[in-house]
Amino acid sequence: MRLSDFICFDAVKAQLNSVDRDGVIAELVESLADAGKISCADSVKITQAVIKRENEASTGIGKGMAVPHVKHKLVKEVVATIGCTSQGIDFNSLDKQPVYSVILLLSPADKADKHLRAMENIFRNLRKNDFRSFLRQARTLEQIQEAIFDTDEPNG
Amino acid sequence: MFFGEKAVLSEPVYEIEVEIKNADGLHMRPAMRFVDLAGTFVCDIEVSNDDTYVDGKSIMQMTMLAATRGTRLKVKARGPDAQEAIKALQELVEEKLFDDSAAAGSGGQKA
Numbered sequence: 059m060r061l062s063d064f065i066c067f068d069a070v071k072a073q074l075n076s077v078d079r080d081g082v083i084a085e086l087v088e089s090l091a092d093a094g095k096i097s098c099a100d101s102v103k104i105t106q107a108v109i110k111r112e113n114e115a116s117t118g119i120g121k122g123m124a125v126p127h128v129k130h131k132l133v134k135e136v137v138a139t140i141g142c143t144s145q146g147i148d149f150n151s152l153d154k155q156p157v158y159s160v161i162l163l164l165s166p167a168d169k170a171d172k173h174l175r176a177m178e179n180i181f182r183n184l185r186k187n188d189f190r191s192f193l194r195q196a197r198t199l200e201q202i203q204e205a206i207f208d209t210d211e212p213n214g
Numbered sequence: 215m216f217f218g219e220k221a222v223l224s225e226p227v228y229e230i231e232v233e234i235k236n237a238d239g240l241h242m243r244p245a246m247r248f249v250d251l252a253g254t255f256v257c258d259i260e261v262s263n264d265d266t267y268v269d270g271k272s273i274m275q276m277t278m279l280a281a282t283r284g285t286r287l288k289v290k291a292r293g294p295d296a297q298e299a300i301k302a303l304q305e306l307v308e309e310k311l312f313d314d315s316a317a318a319g320s321g322g323q324k325a
Binding site: 120174184 | 237238239240241242243246273274275277278279280281282283
């Protein structure tokens with residue numbers, strides 16, 4: 059599995075409008091709805107589920123990254139999107155530092171294995187300093203796409 | 215590599231295999247519980263799934279194991295409290311199924 063297999067580029071937000079955690083989550087979920095990956099009618103419920111999950115334990119894993127996610131019955135396929143911002147967002151991160159890059163992952167309720175594989179893929183790439191710093195500096199969709207295609211390459 | 219050689223360094227090494235038994239596998243929250251518990255010990259803790267070896271005290275690395283239900287992970291601890299660490303981690307994975315009842319308590323309700 060590669061990042062580009064489940065990241066929906068149509069839903070990527072190179073410059074997030076929201077300035078707080080819940081706003082960012084809602085913006086990214088709505089962006090996936092606009093891209094047709096989830097039903098628009100379900101986006102509020104899914105947003106609430108992601109926020110509820112986030113309240114249980116922060117997915118702000120440090121180094122400016124957060125990976126909010128949820129498994130939900132209204133989600134039909136494993137899909138993710140990315141949001142970047144130059145304004146630090148408070149995600150109550152493990153390292154207490156603000157977040158600049160957000161990867162939102164939605165998975166169907168009954169696909170625990172595929173969800174785990176997507177998470178593994180995200181975290182394996184987030185360990186790479188290059189990938190994190192490219193995401194951090196990216197200001198356009200093209201730059202984000204380039205970072206993902208680079209990291210997806212076998213030698214990337 | 216043979217562990218007997220390492221005994222010269224007089225650092226105890228303990229290794230066990232644990233089976234992931236909870237339905238959703240080792241997703242992020244279980245991984246966090248593992249990392250939190252591992253972090254309470256001074257010994258080094260290495261966890262492996264086939265040929266993926268990760269630091270048992272790093273949430274980013276633990277989530278990378280993507281261990282589904284039924285997966286057997288090797289947990290290796292090296293350091294003065296290695297034996298206690300292995301015992302506690304095995305209990306967390308196989309008996310508590312990553313559900314720390316002390317933290318969950320009776321107030322399972324969360325807004």
